[in-house]
Amino acid sequence: MQIQFMDGQKWKSISKERRIYYKPVAATRGNIFSDNGSILATSLPFYRVAFDPTVAKAETFNSGVDSLALLLSRFYGDKSADHYRRKIKNARHSDRRYIRLNSRQINYQDKKMMTRWPIFREGKGRGGVIFEKVEKRFKPFGLLADRTIGFINEDKYGAGLEYSFNSNLTGTDGEALFERIAGGSKPIYDGTDVKPQHGYDIKTTIDINLQDVAENALYKALERTKAEYGCVIMMEVKTGEIKAIANLGKTTGGYTEDYNYAVGNQGRTEPGSTFKLASMMALFEYAPQINLTDTIDTGDGRYRIKNTIMSDSHHGGFGKITVQQVFEKSSNIGVAKLMEANFSQNQRAYVDYLHKFGLSSTLGFQMDGEARPYMKNPQDKNWYGTSLTSMGIGYELKLSPLQTLAFYNAVANNGVKIQPIIVKEIRKADDVIQSFNTRILNEKICSDETLKKLKMMLEGVVENGTAKNIRSADYKVAGKTGTARKVKNGRYVREYSTSFAGYFPADNPKYSCIVIIDSPKGVNVYGGDVAAPVFKELADKAYARDLAMHKPMHARVVPDKESLPLVPAGSFDDLSVILNKMGISNHATAGVDEEWVKVEPQRRSLNFKANPVLQGQVPDVTGMTLRDALFILGNQHLEVRVEGSGKRVHRQSMAPGTEIDKDKTITITLS
Template sequence: MNIKKSIVLRVRVAFLAICLFACAIVYKIVQIQYRDGDKWRKISKERRIHYQPVRATRGNIFSDNESILATSLPFYRVAFDPTVASTELFNGGVDSLAYLLSRFYGDKSEDYYRRKLKNARHAGRRYVRLSSRQINYQDKKMMASWPIFRSGKNKGGVIFEKVEKRFKPFGILAERTIGFINEDKNGAGLEYSFNGDLAGTDGEALFERIAGGNKPIYDGTEVKPLDGYDIKTTIDINLQDVAENALYKALEKTNAEYGCVIMMEVKTGEIKAIANLGKTKGGYIEDYNYAVGNQGRTEPGSTFKLASMMALFEHAKVPLTDTVDTGNGSYRIKNTTMTDAHHGGFGKLTVQQVFEKSSNIGVAKLMEKYFSDNQTAYVNYLRSFGLDQTLGFQMDGEARPYMKSPSDRNWYGTTLTSMAIGYELKISPLQTLAFYNAVANNGVKIQPIIVKEIRKADNVVQSFKTRVLVDKVCSDETLKKLRAMLEGVVEHGTAKNLLNADYKVAGKTGTARKVKNGRYVREYSTSFAGYFPADNPKYSCIVIIDSPKGVNVYGGDVAAPVFKELADKAYARDLAMHKPLMARVVPNKNSLPHTGAGSLDDLTYICNKIGISTHAKTTEEDWVKVEPQSHSRSLNLTPSPVVQGQVPDVKGMTLRDALFILGNQNLRVKVEGAGKRVQKQSLDPGTIINKEKQIIIVLS
C-alpha cells in the first residue's frame, strides 16, 4: 500500500513539473514575440541585410597588334523572386515559363519547374535559383523576353546575377605567360604580376540573406565598381605560335623533360615570343615559366663561354689567331679530368677555333694562362657585365643568378676553369639572352620588356620602355672579335646546320651535364643562343631543351633546329631584313635570242612581246625551225611538219616540246645529257616508225 502511494505521488510531482515547464515556455514565447519583438526583429533585419562587394570587370590583355590574349566575358546565374509578380501575371505565364525553362536547361521536366515556381510563391520565398548552370549574354537576352521575365526585375521578379569568366581566344597559346590568378590572389604570369592594374576596384551593394541565396537590393546606396585597366604586351602572336610548335616537336622527338624559347628585338628589348613546355603524363604543357623562374635557372654550359671570352679579351687583348694546344681531348686540372666532346681531341687550335669547336680544354687553358694569378679579376669582369644581377623583369618570379667568388668557402682549385665553361654557376635563360643581346646591340645591355602599355580604353595610362642596364659591356675591339667568333660557330663550328644563303646567323651552342644527387650524370641541358641577321641584328633568341634522349643530344643537334625554324619565320615575314635583289640585266637589243625550233604560236607571241620581228613562211604548221637574220634583227620561221608514222625533227627544241611531239608519235624516249635544248637525236627525221621503237635525244 505504501509503495502504491509513493508511485502515485511521484507521478503527480512529475506531471506538475512538466506543466510548469510548459507554462514557462509559453511565457518566454509571448515575451519574445510581443514585449521584445521589435528588438529581435531589428537585429534579424540587420543580420539579414548586409553590404557585399560587387566585382569589377577585369581588364584585357592584348598582343602587340591588339589581338586579345585574355578577356573577361559576362555570364549569368538566373534566379527568380516569385512573390514580385501579380497574381494575374504569375498565373497567366507560369505554365509557359515552366515549359521554356524545361526546354532550355533540359535537366528537369515542365511539371518540375511548374511545381517549383508555385511552391516557392506559396511559401513566400523571395529567392529561387532556377539552375546551377550559367548562361551567356545572348541567352540572357532571350530569357528576358519570356513570360513573366519580360516584365523585368521589379514587376516580374527575374534576377540575372552577373558572373565573369576569363576567356583566352587563342586557347593555350602563351598560356603560362598570360598566367592566372585564383580567389586567394595567388597566381602566375601577367595576370598575377599586373593584377593591381587588371583587377580594378570592386564596388559594393546591399544584399538580403534569404532562403536559397543572397538577393541584391538596389536602394541607391550601392557603389559602382571601377573596371580594371587593359595591358598591351609585346608578344607577336604569329611568332609565338611558331615558337611553341617548334619547341613541342623538338621535345616530342627527343623525349626531353622540358624546354623554353625566348625571342626578343635587339634594339627595343621587346619580347616577341616566350614559350615554356614541361613533360606530363599527357604530353607537354605550359606548366612553369622555365625561361624566367628558378626551375629554369641551371648551369648554362658552353653558352657561357661567350662571357669568359669577353673577359679574356678585355683583360689581355688576346688576338683570335693565337693558338692553344688542346692535346688529345683530355686535360688534368688538380684532381679532375676535363675532356672535349671530340674523340681524340682537336690538337692545336686558334682562339677563334677554340670557340667555334667549343673546346672545353682550350677555354680552360686560356683561363689558366691569363687569370690563374688573379681569379678575382675574372669574377669582377662577369659582374661588370651584369651577370650576377637580376634584370628587373616585369613579371614576378625572376630567378636570381648564382655566382661564386674566390673568397667563398666553396671556391675550389678547379672553380675558375669550371666557371669558364659554364659550370659551378647558375643563370636563367632570359639572363643569358640579355647578355647575348648586348653583343648584338653594340655592347649596350638593356632590360627585356614584355608589357608596353597600361591603358584605359584608348587612353594610355602608363607606357614602358626598356632601360639600359650596362652602358657598354666591353670595348668595340672586343665586340668585333666576339661577333667574328659567334658567326664562325655557324659557318665552321658546332652549328653549321644553321648556315643558309638568305641571312647570316651568329650564336653559340651549349651542352651542359646535369647534376643528380650531388654528382654529374650523363644527362644534358642543351641550348643555343644567338642573333640574326648577323650583319645587322634584328632579333636575338635562346632555345633550351632539357634532358633530351637519343644518340645526338648536343645543342647543335637539338636546340639549334628550333632556333632556325623560328628565325626562318621571322625573316620570311620581315621584308626589312631581306637583302635587295640585284638589278635586272638590261637585255642587249642588238642581239637575237637563241632559239632553234618550237611552236609557231609560242614563238610568235614571245617575239612580239620582246620586240623581235618574225617572218613565217606558213601559218598552217604547228612546228617551225628558226633562222636568225642578224642584219634585220628578225627571225625566219620555216615549217617543220610532223608526219604521222615518221620520226619528226626535234633538234633545237626544248625538252618539253620534244617529249610532247615524240610522245604523240608513240616513240619511247630516252634522254641523255643536260641542257635546255635537243642537240642530237638517234633516229633521222622521216624514218618510218616501227612498233616499240626507241629514240635517244641528247641535250646540250
C-alpha cells in the first residue's frame, strides 16, 4: 500500500525518465570521386513511413483518414484500404503515439508526393507523419571498380576504399531525443538535438574511361581462356597515380569483382619470368662488365641443376644466344647460367640486391590488406641448392601484382621508385582537408648503365621476343611476359599464372601496367598469348585519348593526287627540296635563274615562275612566309609593319615594282 500511494509519483517519474533517451543520428557518409570529379559512390536518402495518429485534430483526422488509407493501399499494393483504415483508427483509439505504416523504404520523390496527402500534408507537428531517414550507398557506374570502391557493413567489416578510409568518410554522428512507446520509439523535437557532422569526400586517381576499358578487356580475356581470375593495374609513371585497377574472379554466373587480387594475399603468387627483370638488374649491378652482346650457351633446352632438370619453353632449346636474347626469349637456362656464374659463391649478395630494390618490403599502400612479400634468405632452413636459380627465374618467392608493377615503374621512371597512390585528396565540399602527393621510396634503384641495359632488353621483348604480337606502329612498348607454373598440394602442376608487365611509350614513359591471368585453359597459355593482348588493348586506348603522347606525324602525299598543296611563293631552292621530298612533281619555266619564285599549279605538278627582286623597287612578297618577306623587305631598306595573323602574306600596302622612297613603311597583312 505504501508503494502504491506514497511513492507513486516517484516511480512514475522514474518510468518517464526511462522512456526518454538520446539516440544517435547517423551522419551522411562522404562521397567517393574519380580523378575528374565523377561520383563513384554516394549516399542517397531513403525513408520508412511512420505515423503518430494522435496528433491531428479530430476534424482533420476524420475528413482525411479514408483518403489516406486508400492512397497507402494503392502505393504499397500489399494491403487493402480497409486494412490501413482500421490500423490507423485503432492506434488513435488506443492512444498509440507511434505506428510504422509499412517497412518498405521509399525514395525522396515518393516522400515529396506523400507530403501532399491528406493528414500528412499537415506535417509532423499537426499531422503526425514521421519520415524515418535511412541512407543507402549508391554507385552511379554500377559495378565499375566495385571491389576497389569496396563496402563496409554494420559490424564495421569491409573492404576497399570504403573500409580503408572509413574514418574519413563516416563523419560524426549527432543525437536526438526519443521516447520509447509501444511498437517502437518516437523522436521528440525539443531543440536539444545535436546535428551530425557529415563525412569527408575522397577524390581518387581512378580514370573511369580507362577503368572501363581495363575491366572489359580483362573480362573478355577471362571468358575466352576460362581462367580462374585476373587483374589489371595501370598507373602514371611519374606520379604513381593508379588510373585503373580491375579484379575479376570466376563465379557460377561468370566473373565478378570478388577480391582485390591486385593488392591482397590471394593475388600474391610466384611471379615467374616477370621477375627476371629483378635478377638481371642484380646481375648488372654486381657484374657491370656483362654486356648484352655476351653469349650464353643454353644447349638443347634442358639443363641439370643439382637433382632437378630445368627446361626452356622452346622445344630443342635456343642454343648459343646473347644476353639480350636470353631476356627476349625468356630463357630459363640462360638466366640460371648467369646466376650460377656470378652468384654461386656469394648467394647472399643476390638476395641483398633484392632487398635493396625494395622487393621484400610492402609499399605502404593506402588501401588496407596489402600482401607482404615472401622472399627466402640463404640462412633459411628451406634454402636449397636450387633456390638461387629458382629465385632467379621467379620461383620460391611471392609478390603481389602491385609490388611487381611498382618495380617495373621504377625502371620506366629512370630508377626512381615511388609509392603507388589511389587517393589524391580528402575534401570537405570545395576545401581540401588533406592531399596525398608522390612519395619516393628509393631515389635511385640502380645505376644509369644498368637502367640503359634493362630498357633495351624490355623493348627487345616486344620488338623481337615473346611479346612481339603486341608491337605497335604508333608507339613503342617495353615489357616482359611471365608464365609461372602453379603449386597444388605441394607440387608444381601444369597450370599457369600468366602475366605481362611493362610501360609505354618506351622512349618517354607515361603509363606502366601489369596484367595477370590465372590458370587459363587452352593450347596457348603463355603470358604473351593471354596477358599481353589485354595490356595492348588498354595501352591503345590510353594512347588514343592522350594527344601529348603522340609524335608529330609528317604529311604523306601521294604523287598523283588531284589536289596539290598551296605553296604560292618562296625560295626556289627551299621549295624544290621540300616538294621533291614530298614526292610532288615540280618544274621550272625555261630560263628561270632566280632565287625567288612564284608557284603555279599545272595539272598534277607545280610550275615555278621567276619572281625577281630588283634593287630600288618594291618586291612582290604576297604568298611568302613572314620570315621570307621580312628578309626581302629588310634588304630593300623598307620599314615593315605586320597586321593580322597567319603563316603567309595575303596582301601588301605598296604595289610590286613601284619605286622605293626612303623612310617609307610597308604594311603586310597575314592570313
